[in-house]
Amino acid sequence: xxxxxxxxxxxxxxWSQHGPNKYILTLxxxxxxxxxxxxxxWWKRIARSRQIAELEEEYQTYQQGIDEATHDIELMQNRDxxxxxxxxxxxxxxADEDVxxxxxx
Numbered sequence: 166x167x168x169x170x171x172x173x174x175x176x177x178x179x180w181s182q183h184g185p186n187k188y189i190l191t192l193x194x195x196x197x198x199x200x201x202x203x204x205x206x207w208w209k210r211i212a213r214s215r216q217i218a219e220l221e222e223e224y225q226t227y228q229q230g231i232d233e234a235t236h237d238i239e240l241m242q243n244r245d246x247x248x249x250x251x252x253x254x255x256x257x258x259x260a261d262e263d264v265x266x267x268x269x270x
Contacts, residue, residue, distance in 0.1 A: 183189050200207045240250040251257040258264045 203209075237250065237254075240246045256264055256266065
């Protein structure tokens with residue numbers, strides 16, 4: 166492994182050969198700005214894509230809840246389906262009935 170002074174010497178040598186070249190300097194500055202600075206930087210794009218993925222998962226969860234609620238509302242539109250909904254969902258029964266619950270293993 167190289168020591169810090171070796172790396173510093175290599176960078177100084179490279180800079181003495183290529184540093185004064187304005188095109189390379191401009192390219193280095195441009196790449197640095199594109200990767201690390203500003204609202205459209207590479208780091209912020211990665212963070213936004215992660216946030217978008219999380220929000221899409223959350224959207225799917227809420228969409229499933231909305232679909233279930235819509236189905237429940239449709240079941241409660243008339244009296245017969247409302248009675249069926251109450252029996253299935255909340256195990257309600259009339260006074261002269263017995264209810265037996267069978268659970269699947």
